[in-house]
Amino acid sequence: MAYTLVRLNLDTVARTYALYWADETHGMSAETFSKAISEGKSIRDMKLRGAKQKATDRWLIDQIAGLGDWIPEVYKRTSGAIHFSAFHIQQLFQQASAIEECEDGTLIAQFVIGPGEKDADAELYRELMQAFLHITMMFATAVEHRVETVIGSLPPTVTPS
Template sequence: MTEIPDGTEEGAAQALENLQRSETELLDVYQHHMVNRPFGYQDLYLLGIARRALAQAKAFRQCVDDRNGLIASAILRLQLDTVLRLYALFWVADPEAFAGRVFAGEQIDRLKAADGQQMKDRYLIDKIKDRNPWVEAVYKNTSGLIHFSDRHMHAAIRLKDEKSDSAEFFLGPNNPSHTLADFQELLEAFFHCTAMIVVAAGDWFSRFDTIYRREPPVVDSSSTLRPKA
């Protein structure tokens, strides 16, 4: 991968290109694995992961185009949430049963991993941060943007004169003073989240493709479960 200069238009443009490439790679993974195969709740789980990841990636890029940093940062937090929930599938004792319970409407953070621990955000972050140490910082820096917080209050004022410390109110969906270069860090973080989804989904498909050849799980057509909107 081309080394990205820090804080430059060129670097941000390269990060955006990397993100778009990762979206294409995610589609390629699913198109390769979701053809002529048995079908189970794990497939539904992974389909939901990809559907959410791709929808968020497009919305994120639109926010970057609009220079809407507040919402771009919030969507980054949602993409990280998608990463964490995908990796939850690796930590449970029975992935098919787990995926079925999620399909039925149970919350992942109320379910337990194979070691008996509830899969709260803290647990999932601790499981992946050794290989991906940046995850913890991204989680911390973006969590305050999901719910209304001081971050939104600070975003509504802008320093007008450093000498007098005078400020002005600032309203509107975007910050016209921001350039693409200001979004490089967000773009890189979003790319890494999406790339993790590509790798983990591909790995999981390869794992349970082997399992399917022995004992294919099948979604019960008589089940009372129904997809939720």
């Protein structure tokens, strides 16, 4: 679950920065971009900043990669938590307890589904908490800057790097 929250938070930051990229896109503004999204258009079907490719999750993450060299790796490591993958199977097997080994080599096992992860590495959760906090701070900074830009406190040409 923690991986999923980190990935969702990272995706939110990337989509928030898309407001800036909309302003840098010919014939688009943050307002027209937001309106299109509210009317059901997917960001992944748009081309922003004059890009030849559409603004897929990968493209969005590539655009914010300059904010931290750790971003591509966190994106890669958390992708399995969003899309059904070997990550989910591995998580399930980590919770398995062998009940009986059969003569033919098969194993009868019991699985725990839900809370109660056993043998969790505390360092893993520390890293996840740090990533979640850092991404949340990035999001808050982007939103604060966008609001200041819109209400005129900052010149609109200044964008976070």
